Amino acid sequence: MPFRWLAIVSICILLAQDIHAQPKVAKPENSPEMPPQTQHISGHELDAAPSREEQLHTLMKMIADMKTHLATLEQQAESTTNPEKKKELQKESENLTKEIEELEIAFGELATGGKSIASLSLREEQFDWQKGIQALVRPLFDSLKRMTQRARDIEKMTIQQNQYRAQKKMATDALAHLQKLLPQVKKPAVKRKLTALQKQWQEKQEEAQNQLDRLKIQLEQTAIPAKTSYKRFIETFKEFASGHGLTLMLATGGFILTFFLFTRLGQLISRSTRRGQKTKNRPLVQVIALLIKILAVIASLLVAALILSALGDWLLLTVLFLITILIAWGLRNSLPHVIKEIYTMLGMGSIHEGQRIMYNGLPYRINTLNIYSILENPLLRGSTVYIPLSYLIDMNSRPPALHEPWFPSRENDFVILDGDIFGKVLTQTPENVSMQVLGAIKTYATTDYLALNPRNLSQEGFAIPIVFGLDYSHQGEIIETIVPQLHTFLTEQLEQQAFYPHMESLMVDFNEAAASSLNLLIVASFTGAAAADYWAIRRCLQRSAVSACNRYGWGIPFNQLMVHIAPTEA
Template structure:
């Protein structure tokens, strides 16, 4: 404790005299005492060091002689305190002798501060806020002056009221001592009023200067634009130019690499090429961004540099949250995902062949107009799945020029089919369907692999004995004879006439005419011909065409009424 008091006395008393610095916390005696010479200070410090070392030696001897653990622990604590005091005295002696320098600064390395990302981010963002403060300095200064003006106007009003009250009190006071005290107080309030008036004058002058419009606003605007063009505007142009130059240069090298590699068709080679292209594009973006940052760093534009760094950090943070989705896209891009090149995929109800996988995937359907090509972003393929396909699998229910039937009764010719719409000629008019609605109508293609026209024709039960032996072969021969005279006869493949069923009121025959796709336009003509020819055969050979019979049973109480009635 004595040594610490000595150190405090030297620091607060003698050292201020040595360096000629005022000591605010020293005692009155220390302030009035004559400053010590450097030699006296060093002598005093050396004596203190010797005393501490002697005390240490004595305490070490006591530790060796004592047998009480508690007493030994207490002495050890005193030794540690003396060691700290001794080191402080030695440092103080050294700094006094060298004028404030110390060997410890050369021997000990400065302790590195721990990394704090918030502090580092503040250091990056500080130039941005400093620049924003400069941009808004004038309006903020005006607001501060207006607020200060209101405060001093209030003070001036209070001072004037107090002075008026004091003048009345002085005029009414008789006692000399009271009047003297009032005069002193009066002078103090006058000083406050004058101070408020002077401050208000300065505030009014500053506000008037800040609010005064420029005499030449055009020249001022031109000067500001010129300053921006030669300063920050030029920095923006250089940074963007550097970014675009590096990116376009590396993109050109990537295209050259892709063309050289496109001649190879080995699967392993193409996969490695995709990996190389992906790494190349990532490197291009990183180098381009680094070039922009380097340009702003060389130009000493810390505002734009801070904004660019914060933008980069924001982009990286956003990529971190969507990383799983990007991993899926990368797998697809490398032909290792659920969608693979050369396979078949269904997109919006239409099958497509995946021609090439890239950031924009190329799909192809050979039966659609305009080459049937569709360019699709790779993110659309994440939740899809492709599969290998057989060579004979259909790519669309129809082709342009085909005859189709929609929903079993809409007959028309396909004029145009694209990835979005299908145009058909129906009853002489052009009708447009979306691909989804067209496929939903279950189109039946008559032109692709041919078609069949079936009809059911019945004869009366009185021909039951000859239906199989005479009517079926006779009707077949009659139909074949009449078909020869029709324009669609060359497209006929097969004609079937068979007994179909024994219905309630007729014996039904089934007539089926099978044609090639070339006769699809005569579909309804063929159907009408078969019906017409069957009736003509019945007329020629006397076959009775039955009509539907309905039997009505009446109660026995009315015998005069007929028991059955035939309704045709």
């Protein structure tokens, strides 16, 4: 635009110079003198500015000349082989093209009285994100500024008060010094100068004192409330309740109501979808419920924002917007994790409902796979746990095997731990297992209890093996005679015991020929109902075997050592 008007002004000046610089035509000798009136008119015409038509003609001529020059430059650029020269010509052509465009616009503006067709084109406003953020948070800062105005005014006046006190002290010190110096001065000129300086310092002192008095009154009026705290609290509360408080209450109510309606709608959809649905379709129902919850949050935020916008509370709207942005920014890294959770809920992950999973070293059954999944071990008391799905998506589950136990024991079962620790299970939870051992209660951590390899006597029954040895003197009769006799005798003895009804079988057979004895193997099998008599059964079998030896005269060997002595020479 400056170039266009500069071109127009330059053209006007050149035209004016051409008119005034025309040479005077020589007057013929025989020509009559022109009358003064005619000479005056001619001079007025020479001083007149060029017409609008002449200006437009001049611009057209300049545009035509520049276009001719542009065509010449383009021809030279096409014909030259020097890259640098060609680049220079192309740059000059671009500059000349811009000048031609400026002159074309100037021609149009001159013809239309300053109007330009180029100004009719739509201008795209460039987005400035800094200005956008400033416009967004300005209401928040303005409100905070109003809320802290009183404290900031007090702080400002206190700082000014300290400054004027320092000025007053400086003026007082200067006046004191001048008061001592004036009596000592003898020269009138110096004394007059010092007197004027003293007057200036006195004015500064008075000005500082006046400012201190003013600030003192203002501080008293600002710092000391004119009304009681109770009345001020009531007025502040009324102002808040009729302003931001009312808006906040309405926006919060809209948020809660919308969220409740969507949540209720999701529950109705889930119930209607689950009716008649198979178990394999449950993941789809869960995903629908999750999407409805997300939609409920988004719709609730939109309703709250619409209420704030309709009531014109830009402060709370800005706060809501910033909170939403912060939450979205905080969740940006969680999006891949959420997608993985949705895949898992759809049954496309590594864990599935109804399968077996190891959690904290214990087997659990996945009852429900949801945002908060439900795990349960049916044999542990209080084992139902609610676990966030995010804790489980990296684990693996598998279908349980047929008759696979969820725990090696149940409450009131009798077990034997490593080290022949025999006891009755009283309680078992995911944290501890309590047992009654030798009349006392002993508690193990559940993982430690499993590490001791418990043998359950109560579930599938048990067998008690006993190895009993006889002397080698019975070698000829031990298989054919002693084994049947011992079996019969043990059966008679066991029939007299209270646990005999729970015995399933009794086996007596030859086991091995040991170094010092011929060993028999006695195995008595019982159901789990006899588990409490485990040690009594062992003692009964040992006692009955010894009684049989006493009755039938069987010798019980002991460890022997045979020493061969070489004969001595006579």
